[in-house]
Amino acid sequence: RKEVEQDPGPFNVPEGATVAFNCTYSNSASQSFFWYRQDCRKEPKLLMSVYSSGNEDGRFTAQLNRASQYISLLIRDSKLSDSATYLCVVTRASNYGQNFVFGPGTRLSVLP
């Protein structure tokens, strides 16, 4: 089982739709959590950090449930420019320090 798993996708949604991404992680020692987005042929970029209390940034809402080892990302009123691959990322301590572990990503296409 992969350490970080995500919805396989792709998600094809019309503009204005609300879309939710799910992510689970297997290592209970995971310490920090993020959502990144990666546009086609570009580098991953931080979208938002995820806190236990949940956090919102405009149309984006992230939730973390440590007990269930589950992370979610909700995008409201989706725009064409939201089309990208969304990567769930967790960090965990290792013998060498912090490891950033990336999920396989879920691709989103927002259609006109």
Add this chain to the structure above:
Amino acid sequence: DTAVSQTPKYLVTQMGNDKSIKCEQNLGHDTMYWYKQDSKKFLKIMFSYNNKELIINETVPNRFSPKSPDKAHLNLHINSLELGDSAVYFCASSQVDSRGVWFGETQYFGPGTRLLVL
């Protein structure tokens, strides 16, 4: 100003050749990383250096040798290139001290080097 830069952006080479990819960050971070993203788009860490010292070395063939001349640079040298090495290689940096204590900043990625081995 570019925070994390990589050169070259594209690299096409023959099997068996030796090649290097360079990475530089101007963020003042102590830790740098190399990731490989294969054709299935899965991003996997290869190496991490903290203040020029290797701190993460995942299961990577020893044909791959990272070198960090200073904490702002982390280069990747690949010997005897194989077809399966074709991928996008991303450099990244973050602020983590030598004990692995992470200061809460995330990673910043370079634009990637697209390597094609023929």
